[in-house]
Amino acid sequence: MGKNSITGNFPEIRRRDRALDRESALNLLRQGQIGVLSTVDDKNQPYGVPVNYAVLHDTIYIHCAKSGHKLDNIRKNHKVSFCVVGSHELKPEQFSTNYESVIVFGSAEIIESEAKRIPLKTLIDQLIPQMAPFGDDYIDKHFKRTAIIKIAIEHISGKRRDEK
Template structure:
């Protein structure tokens, strides 16, 4: 993989982890037959240094993952357009890895982690919902192979 061009904007591993923990959604990118790319936004949780996401039991995303489980995942936070500077300030993480469907205890752990991230005030109701939707839900884990965080400047600097 090529090195980041704007090294002064590279986030530390700790900053990158924090961004992955606080991001609201990410874009999962896969490759289909004939090399056709496909990206889909989804909710996720960064838990124990892997990404978990849930989905229905069928669909294009799953068909593509069955063909090729190599993925890219991108999270963008704190985006602010700076029209007078013809720029945008944001922080992002791009990672690549392999996506695997998980089952049983790990499936439950992934769903509970998602519940804790997005619906922490509704744990009892969410746990019941997990049980009711169990057979209609798949959970995938992305094992991260490469991960780079980037943050743009937050104050005026000669780095523009």
């Protein structure tokens, strides 16, 4: 098991010289706003979708409608991956890119109960803090038609390339 794993066996990063430690990977995850949630459907077809997200207590929260392809997939297979790209800069003269990224493997859970209120407030606070004073009213208005995807992190890895 890799040092960034909580459970399970996950492959080590090939370019160890670019690997981020667990805390740096978590910090990159916390700083992001958009990530790609990847699921697999019942025909083994992968499905990746960009989503807004928030992180609370090292758990990822995503808001969505109560129906849709990603929720259908999670109901059949709760294993997901989640990818965030931080800063990036093309380096044409090097035929390369400077970047930082993080990938999470985890278990997703769909929350449709009253327990989704705190993650919804966290999403507002982290993504649009200027709207926080209006957040409770917005949540109340849309509460019944909103679900939360909660991703428990089982493994996290991050990489950074920063060549001059």
